[in-house]
Amino acid sequence: RWDVCHFSALPKWLQDNDYLIHGHRPPLPSFRACALSVFRVHTETGNIWSHLLGSLAFATTGALFLWRHSLALPEQAVFGAFFFCVFLCFFTSTLYHTMHCHSEHVGKFFSRLDYCGIVSIVAGCFTPWIHFLFWCEPRTKLFYLLLGYLLCVVTINLTMWEKFGRPQFRLLRASIFTGLAISCSLLPGVHFVAVYGLYMAFVELAYGWLLGMSLVALVGVGLYALRVPERYFPGRCDILFHSHQFFHLAVIVGAYVHLRCLCVMALFRHQAGAECQP
DSSP, X not given: OOOOBOGGGSOGGGXXXXXOOSOBOOOOOOHHHHHHGGGSOSTTHHHHHHHHHHHHHHHHHHHHHHHHSOOOHHHHHHHXXXXXXXXXXXXXXXXXXXXXXXXXXXXXXXXXXXXXHHHHHHHHHHXXXXXXXXXXXXXXXXXXXXXXXHHHXXXXXXXXXXXXXXXXXXXXXXXXXXXXXXXXXXXXXXXXXXXXXXXXXXXXXXXXXXXXXHHHHHHHHHHHHHTTTTTTSTTTSSSSXXXXXXXXXXXXXXXXXXXXXXXXXXXXXXXXXXXXXX
């Protein structure tokens, strides 16, 4: 049996957000105790359940989507990659928030697993997007896919840095992951607009939905990096409505908005008259 504790009672390796004052889990050097803590109320409860339910929602949505739609193999592959990578991101996040209070060593392992999950959702989002964007340009498509995967590998290597997960590098982490997402979408996006124009980008290939997803994600990342609103209400957002929870919700909403974007793109590419010209 354990009780929640004050921020000042936590060991240094568990002290992450000093604006969350009460309701922290103490170190729980038992995987069983960590797992059972998901049914207790503490500062990580919202973080755990938001992405646990998110992972289940996307696993279910993905299974139903692929079952109900008769897709060609390439489209099955890219949509399957999207759903799997989103699920993986939410699931690794759930594991991290559940297990990181076990010990310093275990916490570092699961934090790196969480970072890999974040990279995976970026890869899962840009893969189908680039597939539909450069539908008739296989070489251009391959170039941007390989460039994106290379940037993902570089980012994963950066996350292996010993100090990467420390609280003082919160802004750096947010900047690196945001930079990865922007790099994997901005270059191909600008390329497409330069060649085909704004009308096709926004009216036919759902750039508006993409910008909406980007806005939601940026708001979530901004709240996380600046620790808003708990910065202005220390001790009053310990259990609910702190920045990390808003960040989780932003990622879930952004993923569903991106799915809508991909569906619009896929529909356009399969409409009569949208075939590639020889």
